[in-house]
Amino acid sequence: MIANYHTHTWRCHHASGQEREYVEQAIRSGLKILGFSDHAPVPFRNYESTVRMLPSQLEDYVSTLSALKEEYRHDIEIHIGLEAEYYPDLFDEQMEMFSAYPIEYLLLGQHFIGNEVGAPYCGHPTDREDILRSYCSQCIRAMKTGKYLYLAHPDLIYYTGDPSVYRQAMTSLCITAKELDIPLEINLLGIQIHRHYPNAEFWKIAGAVGNRVILGSDAHAPQDVTRAAALEKAKDYIDRNHLTLIEVLPIPGREDL
Numbered sequence: 733m734i735a736n737y738h739t740h741t742w743r744c745h746h747a748s749g750q751e752r753e754y755v756e757q758a759i760r761s762g763l764k765i766l767g768f769s770d771h772a773p774v775p776f777r778n779y780e781s782t783v784r785m786l787p788s789q790l791e792d793y794v795s796t797l798s799a800l801k802e803e804y805r806h807d808i809e810i811h812i813g814l815e816a817e818y819y820p821d822l823f824d825e826q827m828e829m830f831s832a833y834p835i836e837y838l839l840l841g842q843h844f845i846g847n848e849v850g851a852p853y854c855g856h857p858t859d860r861e862d863i864l865r866s867y868c869s870q871c872i873r874a875m876k877t878g879k880y881l882y883l884a885h886p887d888l889i890y891y892t893g894d895p896s897v898y899r900q901a902m903t904s905l906c907i908t909a910k911e912l913d914i915p916l917e918i919n920l921l922g923i924q925i926h927r928h929y930p931n932a933e934f935w936k937i938a939g940a941v942g943n944r945v946i947l948g949s950d951a952h953a954p955q956d957v958t959r960a961a962a963l964e965k966a967k968d969y970i971d972r973n974h975l976t977l978i979e980v981l982p983i984p985g986r987e988d989l
């Protein structure tokens with residue numbers, strides 16, 4: 733692994749360690765590029781999410797990472813990103829909030845549908861077709877905004893219903909990603925801790941569509957910046973489905989975000 737763009741920090745309440753420890757572990761593991769992408773703040777009204785940083789923490793997040801980026805510039809290329817949801821009602825305001833900071837990229841990580849509040853978590857098993865379809869259409873709308881570098885764990889949605897419905901919905905999602913040249917992430921966290929994703933059926937579909945893929949460690953602790961133990965299994969998904977792996981992505985300039 734040369735690059736990992738999917739790294740969390742303590743601000744999301746479910747990650748540990750200091751940012752510096754992630755950087756030093758990345759250097760020791762031979763990474764050339766380390767992108768931080770903690771769960772993005774959302775400008776909710778009358779609601780406080782417990783799985784992401786608050787808008788008031790964005791300043792500290794960016795300044796901490798900017799200092800490390802400068803300090804370690806001869807050792808590793810550090811990028812400042814966020815893993816963001818696409819919530820239609822809050823999107824414009826969220827982008828406005830990000831524009832005040834030197835954030836270099838966004839990963840799309842759609843963990844909830846709707847606008848999160850009162851909506852189901854996508855990783856809970858469900859046979860409801862409307863939830864599957866909402867997930868796919870929301871990801872498709874998000875990708876079409878042109879704001880996201882790649883789609884993290886596209887197979888997070890845990891649909892247990894009719895396989896032909898899954899195939900049809902996910903084929904649309906994969907086709908949109910391919911048309912827009914947005915890579916799909918094989919999530920190494922999912923492999924390592926045996927989550928319901930990566931979903932073998934999903935990667936078969938992505939292979940048939942011809943998507944480009946990237947590996948993301950989804951590190952929530954410094955020792956997980958590369959997740960070497962999960963690489964073999966990830967390679968197996970890639971080889972079996974003839975997927976094209978991209979290792980390094982161009983990071984858009986601030987003005988493009």
Ligand SMILES: [Zn+2]
Nearest residue numbers: 815841884885
């Ligand atoms: Zn995620």
Ligand SMILES: [Zn+2]
Nearest residue numbers: 738815841950
């Ligand atoms: Zn993540």
